Structure formats: C-alpha cells, structure tokens
C-alpha cells in the first residue's frame with residue numbers, strides 16, 4: 001500500500017516554480033520570488049547577511065522581539081546600526097523614520113517588522129516606504145505576521161526584501177517561507193563580498209543557479225511535503241479570495257478588542273490605538289493584581305487548544321495574546337477565548353460579563 005505522505009513522486013522544478021508564481025501573485029509583485037526551504041528565519045537572516053556589511057548604515061525599527069534579532073544580525077555583519085525602538089503598545093510612524101534619516105543621512109538600509117504577532121501591533125508600511133524611497137535606502141520587511149491578515153504590497157510600497165511565512169494568517173505550513181527580492185537588492189548582494197555563497201543561507205545561490213538558469217533545476221531536494229502544503233494553502237486562499245481571508249482577520253481583531261473591553265474585570269487592549277492593532281493577533285493587558293501567564297493557564301485548563309498565549313519573556317506577566325489567525329480567525333474562536341478569559345478572571349474574584357463581551361464582539365465583527 002502506498003502511503004499518502006511518504007510515497008510521493010519527486011516535486012518537479014516546474015511545479016516548484018509554479019508555486020513561486022502563486023506567491024508572487026499573492027503579493028502582487030513583479031520582483032523575483034524565492035521560496036526558501038526553511039522557516040521564515042532562514043530568509044530573514046539570509047537577506048540581512050547578503051545585503052548588509054561593514055559599509056552599511058542601518059535604521060533598525062524595533063516594535064517587538066524580532067526587531068531586536070535583526071539588529072543583532074546587522075551588527076554581526078559589521079553594519080553601523082541605529083535602533084529606533086518604539087513602545088510595544090504603539091506603532092512606529094513615518095515621521096519618526098524621517099527624523100532618524102535627518103539625524104543620520106548616511107542610512108542606506110531600513111529593517112522593519114510589518115505586523116507583530118508577539119506584541120499585537122502593526123506598522124504603516126506604505127507611509128514608511130515613501131520615506132525610505134526618498135532616502136534611497138534598501139527596505140527590508142518582515143511580513144510573516146501580516147501576509148493574509150492585511151495587505152502586503154512590496155512593489156507598491158517600495159519594499160526591496162519582503163519575507164513571508166505561511167504559518168500565521170495564511171493558515172499554512174511553517175517549514176518553508178518566501179522572499180521577494182528587487183533588482184536593487186540583488187545588486188546590493190552581488191556587490192557584497194561577505195554575502196553568503198555556497199551556503200544554506202545564500203539567496204545569491206538561488207539567484208545564480210535557479211533564477212538566472214531559467215528555474216530549470218533545483219539546488220537541492222526540496223522540502224516536498226511542506227511545498228505541497230504551501231501549494232494547498234495558496235489554492236485555499238485563492239478560492240476563498242484574499243480579500244475575504246483578510247476581512248476575516250480584521251473582523252476577528254475588531255471582535256477580540258471590543259469583546260475584551262466589554263468583558264470587564266479590568267482587562268484592556270494592550271495596543272492603545274485600534275489603528276495600531278494588528279489584524280493577526282490581539283494583545284490584552286492583564287488587570288493589575290493578576291498575572292497574564294496564570295490567567296492563560298487557567299483559561300487553557302478549562303478549554304485546551306484555544307489560541308491563547310501569554311507574552312514572551314518579561315511580557316508573560318502583563319500580556320495576554322489572542323492568536324486569532326488562520327483557522328482561528330473566526331467569531332467562534334474569539335467567543336471561546338473571551339469566555340475562557342472571563343472564567344479565569346472570575347476565578348480571581350473579578351467581576352466579568354461574558355454575555356456583554358459576546359454581544360460587543362458580534363457588533364464589532366459586523
């Protein structure tokens with residue numbers, strides 16, 4: 001008997017290229033798209049190591065934990081790095097980016113995370129992209145947590161290196177990822193003697209041996225199951241319509257935010273302005289006197305499998321994350337999270353109104 005996951009014919013170069021073309025359509029880009037054979041950290045790191053070097057002056061925007069990591073990679077490559085850190089309850093503004101350019105006119109690289117699943121904020125990439133274009137800098141964007149939940153448009157926004165992963169709002173696999181690369185970015189890499197070559201991190205290897213060769217021969221055996229899962233995930237998004245998928249995430253975010261506020265017990269949205277809140281996940285501030293990780297543990301104890309988590313690291317005390325993405329971007333998932341959090345708060349002796357939370361969530365969803 002053949003096994004459906006094991007006894008598969010090899011994934012052809014032609015099919016691999018067709019999946020890349022589907023990703024390009026999803027991003028509405030004419031740039032080269034490379035599907036990278038690993039979790040999104042692979043192209044995120046590969047792009048920085050390829051594009052940055054001792055001659056680079058980078059503006060590294062930090063609105064969550066990933067920005068910190070990008071700054072570390074940039075420094076490791078020998079770049080001069082100016083960090084622009086923004087409190088996690090808000091988003092960065094284009095004017096703050098312009099001020100950084102005015103202060104450091106030599107900036108020629110900008111790294112930014114679009115939406116932060118870990119902190120629940122989202123940044124105005126279109127406006128920032130305009131500022132970056134005026135500066136003439138190379139624009140690197142982590143769109144892993146935004147793609148599928150809100151528009152990601154590298155060409156329209158002037159993004160030179162745009163990294164996506166399928167495991168969040170796309171509802172797909174985590175083991176492959178993709179990056180769109182502009183001509184400018186390829187040129188920057190080609191001119192960088194320190195850019196990884198003949199390395200698993202190398203994007204230039206894919207440029208020279210895959211793209212420039214007409215996408216006829218793969219560099220190595222692809223992650224076949226993950227590629228098939230990515231293909232299925234893209235098909236599912238295409239048949240539902242990307243707009244409908246994004247609308248579902250926006251609805252879930254509105255519902256979670258409004259529902260949490262109506263729940264009471266002192267629970268509040270972590271991100272102050274609704275406009276700065278990411279459609280992919282809603283973060284909440286645990287009421288004073290409570291510990292976020294304990295509330296989440298209680299909620300998951302009553303209903304295991306809910307898309308709830310505490311913030312990472314030091315945020316575990318104060319931040320609750322409602323990860324309403326992919327299959328959990330539904331009204332039912334938001335309702336279930338609100339009810340379970342209501343139970344956890346009530347167990348602490350706080351007064352909550354789960355019925356009011358449900359009503360507010362439903363009103364906001366519409």
Ligand SMILES: *Cc1c(COP(=O)(O)O)cnc(C)c1O
Nearest residue numbers: 040066113115116117142144145
């Ligand atoms: C989820 C995510 C990634 C990918 O990292 P994992 O934690 O391994 O899934 C990268 N960047 C951002 C902004 C993310 O939210």
